[in-house]
């Protein structure tokens with residue numbers, strides 16, 4: 420009768436809880452086990468922090484001896500061993516692999532940030548003034564927090580109402596950095612940001628991807644069927660169009676940012692209004708999530724760029740990306756010719772975007788992200804060749820790549836079978 424997971428049932432106003440073996444876990448027994456879990460979780464955190472310190476020590480050696488940050492052979496050996504050890508104590512390989520992918524990603528990103536900081540000694544500030552879209556709780560705010568948590572110096576958040584205002588804050592030296600969303604896995608490129616990049620002298624100095632988990636947020640006790648008005652940023656509505664279609668007769672109100680949508684709902688204090696935003700952001704406004712996973716695609720991520728007035732030097736031990744903007748000569752096959760230059764130099768292109776040039780109908784600016792360091796031979800050769808065949812070309816920035824692809828463990832998965 421009690422062979423499954425712990426179960427609770429009401430019986431004469433008392434809750435009886437049983438563990439998987441049918442033992443009574445009510446009251447004290449439950450508290451005791453939970454105390455042990457709490458203590459173990461704290462120990463796990465201490466161990467993770469110690470591991471991080473050790474990987475930072477590894478980074479010091481890598482700086483001294485010019486060793487690349489990433490060592491996928493070492494990662495594979497480590498994962499194979501851990502999967503095996505985990506299996507011996509009842510942990511399934513998928514679980515172990517997932518956890519260690521996150522741990523290794525954190526360690527690689529921290530080391531990269533350390534190396535980048537050392538390569539740009541004068542650029543470390545005691546206070547990083549960062550402009551971003553919206554206010555506390557917006558997705559850009561969460562991305563800003565994440566990016567600067569790995570970097571030295573305090574963070575001063577400067578919330579803005581538009582992308583133009585964000586760029587202006589950095590150009591006018593009111594802010595040191597801007598964090599801008601550039602593309603999303605569901606809704607694609609954010610054209611407005613590309614258009615801002617066409618006119619600015621600022622440089623891209625970093626990137627990061629952040630999971631965008633849309634939830635339905637409300638300010639009072641209510642249910643989905645009562646909602647009549649929904650507040651969100653236009654990008655959010657695009658990413659959640661399937662959910663909106665299911666909702667049917669609800670009025671949608673577009674807001675400048677996710678945070679202003681959340682603020683509006685928290686101020687209205689009504690049971691027929693809701694905002695779409697992240698659960699973490701909603702918490703900052705005292706909102707509750709009544710439905711999650713609202714995006715059309717389960718894997719909904721945004722890529723953000725970090726821009727500053729001056730470019731940065733990316734050490735050659737760190738995987739780098741370079742973003743170029745160019746316009747080609749008006750002749751058939753001009754773009755193909757430009758892309759062939761990348762192939763000839765064995766350069767991998769990770770993104771190609773085109774945007775109209777204002778005042779020049781049917782002419783396009785091409786934005787190209789490539790894997791490679793602007794200080795390194797292949798990118799320099801490609802740039803020389805491209806300068807000869809394009810009408811205009813500019814490097815928008817070279818920055819550490821934050822796309823840490825997880826190391827695959829073929830041998831270990833075989834072990835697991």
Ligand SMILES: C=C(O[C@@H]1C=C(C(=O)O)C=C[C@H]1O)C(=O)O
Nearest residue numbers: 474477488489490493494523526
């Ligand atoms: C810590 C190191 O740097 C990276 C991170 C690793 C880790 O977190 O275990 C392993 C290999 C490297 O990709 C290392 O080289 O040992």
